[in-house]
Every structure is written in structure tokens, then in C-alpha cells.
Amino acid sequence: MTRTVLALTAALLASAASASTLIDHANGIQVDASGHVQHFTGLLIDDDGKVVRLLHPGEPLPKATTAIDARGQTVMPGFIDAHGHVLGLGFEALQLNLTGTSSIDDLKQRLRDYAAAHPEVRWIIGTGWNQELWPVKNFPTSADLDSVVSDRPVVLERVDGHAIVANSAAMKAAGVTAATQAPPGGRIENGLFVDAARGLIENSIPAPTAGEMDAALDKAQQILLGFGVTGVGAMSVSSDEWATFRRAGDAGKLQVRLMAYGLNGPLPEVPKPTGWLYGDHLRMAGAKFFADGALGSRGAWLKKPYADDPNTTGLPRHSDAELRAMEDRAAAAGFQVATHAIGDAANAQVIGTYEWLNGKYGTNRRWRIEHAQIVDCADLPRIGRGHMIASMQPTHQTSDRLMAEKRLDPARLKCAYAWQSMLRTGAKLAFGTDFPVESPNPFPGLSAAISRQDVNGQPPGGWYPEERVTLGQALHAYTRGGAYAGFAEDRIGSLDPGKWADFVIVDRDPAKVNPQELARTQVLETWVGGKKLWSREPSAAPTERGK
Numbered sequence: 001m002t003r004t005v006l007a008l009t010a011a012l013l014a015s016a017a018s019a020s021t022l023i024d025h026a027n028g029i030q031v032d033a034s035g036h037v038q039h040f041t042g043l044l045i046d047d048d049g050k051v052v053r054l055l056h057p058g059e060p061l062p063k064a065t066t067a068i069d070a071r072g073q074t075v076m077p078g079f080i081d082a083h084g085h086v087l088g089l090g091f092e093a094l095q096l097n098l099t100g101t102s103s104i105d106d107l108k109q110r111l112r113d114y115a116a117a118h119p120e121v122r123w124i125i126g127t128g129w130n131q132e133l134w135p136v137k138n139f140p141t142s143a144d145l146d147s148v149v150s151d152r153p154v155v156l157e158r159v160d161g162h163a164i165v166a167n168s169a170a171m172k173a174a175g176v177t178a179a180t181q182a183p184p185g186g187r188i189e190n191g192l193f194v195d196a197a198r199g200l201i202e203n204s205i206p207a208p209t210a211g212e213m214d215a216a217l218d219k220a221q222q223i224l225l226g227f228g229v230t231g232v233g234a235m236s237v238s239s240d241e242w243a244t245f246r247r248a249g250d251a252g253k254l255q256v257r258l259m260a261y262g263l264n265g266p267l268p269e270v271p272k273p274t275g276w277l278y279g280d281h282l283r284m285a286g287a288k289f290f291a292d293g294a295l296g297s298r299g300a301w302l303k304k305p306y307a308d309d310p311n312t313t314g315l316p317r318h319s320d321a322e323l324r325a326m327e328d329r330a331a332a333a334g335f336q337v338a339t340h341a342i343g344d345a346a347n348a349q350v351i352g353t354y355e356w357l358n359g360k361y362g363t364n365r366r367w368r369i370e371h372a373q374i375v376d377c378a379d380l381p382r383i384g385r386g387h388m389i390a391s392m393q394p395t396h397q398t399s400d401r402l403m404a405e406k407r408l409d410p411a412r413l414k415c416a417y418a419w420q421s422m423l424r425t426g427a428k429l430a431f432g433t434d435f436p437v438e439s440p441n442p443f444p445g446l447s448a449a450i451s452r453q454d455v456n457g458q459p460p461g462g463w464y465p466e467e468r469v470t471l472g473q474a475l476h477a478y479t480r481g482g483a484y485a486g487f488a489e490d491r492i493g494s495l496d497p498g499k500w501a502d503f504v505i506v507d508r509d510p511a512k513v514n515p516q517e518l519a520r521t522q523v524l525e526t527w528v529g530g531k532k533l534w535s536r537e538p539s540a541a542p543t544e545r546g547k
């Protein structure tokens with residue numbers, strides 16, 4: 001009797017263990033640990049969703065419960081975006097998109113459609129209008145908005161972020177009347193609130209509800225999967241965001257793997273890093289700090305004055321001692337430390353801080369420099385020597401190029417967005433997009449990484465082309481590098497046996513197309529943990545506003 005039960009159990013176990021999936025006839029591509037491109041023809045996945053092995057030409061096909069014919073299509077590991085803002089992406093996509101409006105009537109029509117489609121939205125928030133593109137170049141007014149929506153607040157931001165227009169309901173909710181004076185540095189005009197006056201309205205916009213945050217996370221995950229992004233270094237995570245991630249995990253709704261970094265340090269309710277949660281879908285990994293601002297607004301902290309404004313060097317966020325003390329506290333609690341640094345002075349400060357942390361905690365803590373955009377060439381080797389991670393965004397280079405040339409002189413551009421120099425010093429490179437600042441689509445980033453050109457091939461020959469990386473190096477930074485940057489290389493970042501079967505099927509072979517064609521690669525299917533979570537509807541594109 002006992003023996004029969006045991007035999008039955010063994011048989012059941014055997015059948016469960018053999019519930020496997022075989023992907024065959026694939027044009028499989030991934031990079032090895034040293035960035036060399038490897039090819040494979042198929043993939044055997046176990047019942048847990050992990051890779052059993054990769055197949056190579058001429059090998060006999062293993063038995064599997066389910067066999068899927070990839071019909072020669074290209075299969076690659078899922079992308080890991082080392083630096084993105086998950087809820088920011090979702091919220092942006094859920095708001096009213098006014099990019100490219102052609103007239104005030106077009107703006108009104110889009111507002112009317114959005115209001116009708118979203119009766120549940122308490123405050124209608126939109127962005128992207130630019131009256132300079134309209135036949136009549138007048139700013140929109142509160143009366144324009146009132147004529148379309150009068151029963152709830154509407155706030156629409158100009159494309160440059162410097163002005164918003166509000167309807168009467170929004171002004172009423174904010175307590176703004178005809179008698180309200182604009183603060184210094186601001187201006188109010190027929191419902192238009194410019195610069196410092198924006199706060200009069202914006203401070204009254206209610207914080208999102210838990211339900212709205214859940215919706216934003218769902219939306220963000222759909223967008224990310226549509227672009228083949230299966231893992232994210234989730235930056236600047238607030239307490240509300242962390243709670244949203246946990247709710248999604250508890251409900252079994254986490255699809256993209258998130259490595260979270262608390263905003264301005266460890267969150268009070270998460271005093272120590274967590275292990276992996278929800279089947280390796282969520283982990284509180286680190287603490288994110290800021291050393292400076294951005295180059296465009298001259299907030300980046302430079303060693304010498306801006307080329308186009310000799311009166312300023314930008315601003316540090318913290319003194320050396322202050323940054324060191326904050327990061328020391330986070331490191332002592334076991335967190336990985338990630339610091340935003342754009343300007344060469346900020347990068348030098350962060351490098352110095354990390355060298356100090358290395359002395360105290362050892363060199364295996366993978367301190368991360370986020371962006372590492374403008375680095376003094378003399379400081380560059382210290383990044384590799386200190387075993388630091390350069391978390392960089394190739395599409396920032398193509399977006400910033402003309403602006404960076406105004407802000408900086410050629411001497412300082414030499415080690416700007418310096419991916420190849422970074423690698424040569426031995427730094428670990430992780431790529432991402434800083435979405436929603438840039439689109440989370442990894443392919444324009446891969447294209448920029450290998451060409452130093454934008455999606456239209458500009459500038460010819462590439463911008464400081466010596467900083468190009470090879471396709472293998474770019475793929476590495478976008479897969480294995482992103483995993484390493486989040487202490488996750490034991491489970492994601494490649495399709496090696498024992499790791500999660502997180503992969504994408506795409507419409508072209510990245511190794512066989514030119515950079516401009518590479519940038520236009522489309523994802524056909526996205527799989528996470530051996531399950532197909534996203535597939536392209538015929539003629540559908542991943543929905544993402546304005547990018």
C-alpha cells in the first residue's frame with residue numbers, strides 16, 4: 001500500500017517536473033559575461049519558468065509538454081532598464097496628452113474626448129500644448145477650458161513645463177480669485193499661471209488615491225512589457241509607491257521585476273533591504289540620493305562656470321560631509337547606494353564619497369552613479385578603480401547633444417556621456433532610459449549606444465564617435481549589466497540555465513540591421529518567468545504618449 005502511494009507520488013512528481021516548454025526554430029541572441037554575442041536556436045523552460053538549457057544547431061530536440069515554433073524569429077533576453085520611474089510612466093500615460101495640438105479647437109476637442117472617456121478622474125491633468133504651433137498663437141484661457149469642462153478642475157501644462165492653464169473649477173478649488181496676486185517670479189493672465197505662479201494651482205491638486213496609483217502601475221507595466229522591458233531599477237521610490245508595489249505583489253499583479261531604490265534614502269517603513277518578494281518580482285535594493293540637478297536648467301553642478309552663463313556653476317544639493325553622512329547611514333543599514341550626478345563637480349563629489357565608503361565597507365557594494373553624464377576626464381579612472389557602477393542612459397546623449405554643446409565647451413564634452421571610456425576604465429556599465437524622461441523603448445538607446453546618432457542618423461558620423469560601444473557591449477549593459485547593477489545577476493539578465501526565462505521575440509535581428517533600423521525594432525512578444533505576458537496585436541503599437 002505504502003509502496004503504491006510512493007510510486008504514484010513519484011509518477012505525479014515526474015509528470016509535474018516534465019511540464020516544460022520548448023521554444024524552437026529561434027534565431028536566439030544573447031551576450032556572454034564578456035559581452036560577446038552568442039547564438040542559440042531554442043530554449044527549454046521548466047515548470048517554474050526557469051531556463052533548463054539553450055539549444056544549439058544539430059542538437060536533438062528535448063521532449064517538452066509544450067513546443068512553440070519561433071519560425072526563425074529573433075529571441076533575446078528581456079531588457080533591464082537600470083533607471084526608470086515606474087509610476088511616473090504610468091501617470092504620464094494616463095493623463096491627457098496634448099502633444100502636437102494644432103489649434104485651440106484641437107485642444108478643446110481632445111479635452112472633450114478625454115473628459116468623456118474618464119468620468120472617474122477628479123482633476124483632469126494634461127500636458128504638451130504649444131500655442132506657437134497654432135495658426136492663432138494666443139495662450140489658452142480659463143474661458144476656453146470652461147466651455148468644454150466646467151464641472152471639475154482642469155489643469156493643462158505647456159510643453160516646456162513653465163506655464164499651466166486652469167479652468168474656473170480648478171481656480172475655485174485652489175482658492176484663487178480675481179484679487180489673487182502672482183508671487184514674485186510669477187504671472188497670472190486669464191487663467192494662465194506662469195513660473196512661480198503655478199504653485200497657486202498645483203499645490204491644490206490632490207495626491208493620487210491608492211486606486212489611481214494601482215492603475216498607474218498597471219499601465220506602466222503594460223507599456224514596459226510592450227517595449228520588451230522585463231526588469232527595472234525603480235528609482236526614487238516613495239512610501240506610497242512602495243505600498244503600491246506591495247499591493248500589486250499581494251494581488252499577484254507584478255509582471256515586471258522591480259529593484260527599488262528609496263527616494264532620498266531608506267524609507268522609514270523599510271529600514272533594511274528586503275530579499276526578493278513575489279517570485280523574484282520585487283526587492284527593496286537601495287537608497288537613491290541626489291548630488292545635483294539637470295544640465296538643461298543649469299542645475300547640474302560644474303567645476304567651472306557654464307559656457308553660456310559665466311555667472312553660474314550650478315548647485316550642489318549637499319555638502320561633502322552631508323552627502324557622506326546620509327550615504328553612510330544607508331550603507332550601514334545594508335542598502336546599496338545610488339546617487340544622481342550630472343555635472344563634473346557632482347560626479348567628483350560622488351566618486352569621492354564612494355571611495356570613502358569603499359574604505360569603510362569594502363569594494364563589493366556596487367555603489368551606483370546615476371547618469372554620470374559630465375565627468376572630468378581626470379576623475380574617470382576612479383570610477384573603474386573603485387568598482388562603481390555607471391548607470392547611464394544612451395538616449396540622454398542624443399536628446400541633450402545640442403543643449404550640451406551650448407552649456408559646455410569641447411574640453412568638457414570630451415568625457416561627457418562617455419560610455420566607451422567608462423568601460424575602458426573597468427567601470428561596470430548599466431543602461432536605461434530614465435523613463436518617463438525618455439521613452440522606455442530600449443532600441444533607440446541601443447542604436448544611440450553603437451552609433452552616437454539619433455534615430456534619424458544625426459549627426460553624420462556620430463557625436464564624439466570614439467565613445468560608441470559595440471552591439472555586444474550595448475546589449476550587455478542593457479541585460480547583464482542592469483542585472484548586476486541590482487545584485488540580480490544570479491537570476492536575470494541572461495538566458496543561462498537556472499535563470500528566469502524572461503525574454504522577448506522581436507521583428508528583426510539587431511546584429512543584421514543598421515543603427516537606424518535597429519532603433520525601429522518592434523517587440524512581438526514578451527515573456528516573463530516562462531509565461532507570455534504581452535504580444536503585439538496585429539498593427540498595434542505599445543501605447544505610450546507622445547514619444
Ligand SMILES: [Zn+2]
Nearest residue numbers: 083085235434
Ligand atoms: Zn531619474
